[in-house]
Amino acid sequence: MLAMNLLVFFVAAVQIYSVAPVIHTLNYFKTSSQVAKLPEFLEAAYVDGVQIQQFDSNHRETKAKHDWVNKITEDNPHFWEIETVINIQNEQNMKDNIETAKKRFNQTGGVHMIQVISGCERDDETGEVDGWQHHRHDGEDVISIEAKTMTWIAAHPQAFIPKLKFDQIDGYNEARKNYYTKECPSDLKKHVSNGRDFLTRTELPKVSLLQKAPSSPVTCHATGLYPITSSLIWRKNGEEIHEDVEMGETRPNHDGTFQTSVELKVEVTPAAAEREYECVFRLAGVSEGIVIKLDAGSILSNQEEQGRKKAVGIAVPLVVLALVAVVMFLAKRLKSKQAKYSQASVSTDSEPVSG
Structure with a gap:
């Protein structure tokens, strides 16, 4: 405890x-x-x-x-x-x-x-x-x-x-x-x-979308980032949103980098894609961000992502x-x-x- x-x-x-x-x-x-x-x-x-x-x-x-x-x-x-x-x-x-x-x-x-x-x-x-x-x-x-x-x-x-x-x-x-x-x-x-x-180095992360089941929230997961000063948000039609959004853990990886995540409660349908939901990652000191648009084809299954997270993001x-x-x-x-x-x-x- x-x-x-x-x-x-x-x-x-x-x-x-x-x-x-x-x-x-x-x-x-x-x-x-x-x-x-x-x-x-x-x-x-x-x-x-x-x-x-x-x-x-x-x-x-x-x-x-x-x-x-x-x-x-x-x-x-x-x-x-x-x-x-x-x-x-x-x-x-x-x-x-x-x-x-x-x-x-x-x-x-x-x-x-x-x-x-x-x-x-x-x-x-x-x-x-x-x-x-x-x-x-x-x-x-x-x-x-x-x-x-x-x-x-x-x-x-x-x-x-x-x-x-x-x-x-x-x-x-x-x-x-x-x-x-x-x-x-x-x-x-x-x-x-x-x-x-x-x-003083900078390392951009691998950013991906994860969903455990069709009814589960969509998780935007970024791993391999450095320094820790960063932001990970969801946007809708170009505007940052806070409703139905929940920040996940930020924790260290075994290699000295960090990982973080943010969840969005949304039903993944063609209508959702039309509303242009996207996950945006920005790293301190880097002008350009990483943008991942939400659509069914961009979401990894929980099993696929879990194996990659274990390989890359296990914290000692x-x-x-x-x-x-x-x-x-x-x-x-x-x-x-x-x-x-x-x-x-x-x-x-x-x-x-x-x-």
């Missing part, structure tokens, strides 16, 4: 995801989970929404997800060893914090999860930086820190005691501020430079879990600039929940 709730947040958030061209982000997502078949601890890092590294309790080693990410060791040969040590420390801290949080929330049983989303952003033009750290317990906001004012914000009554504690510890927030303004932006700048060609479960929280948080920040959080010393990410 917890994992399904994360997917719901992901679907809603990704539809409004957008990043200004000169602003780059480095995000870390950490989760300690008691959910069956998931690692007890997972850490994944993203630059501009692209996963760059991962650690989990099953493999216990931090590894790069792309060759260009390894270039960061040119300046720091022990980068991956240090990341692994930090993640092993975080793994134990967050496992302990699940038990502490259960006591604070008066939970005697059940399956529980702690999430930490943290990171920074840097404006290439101005050099301005900002950061965030955001804690959740069982999918609910608990406590966060506002980087510019270095103020802890309690989103739940059980977080008031930790908030007071961390507001009063001498030097604690100063150490975090150093991370926001120096360490994290420095790593971000290096990653962006090393991966510029990969991060661990990647989905990580991206869910990251994209959710990015979208939330973009929707309301008042909610900004930051990471400090990564070895103490879990402390605000248990303090």
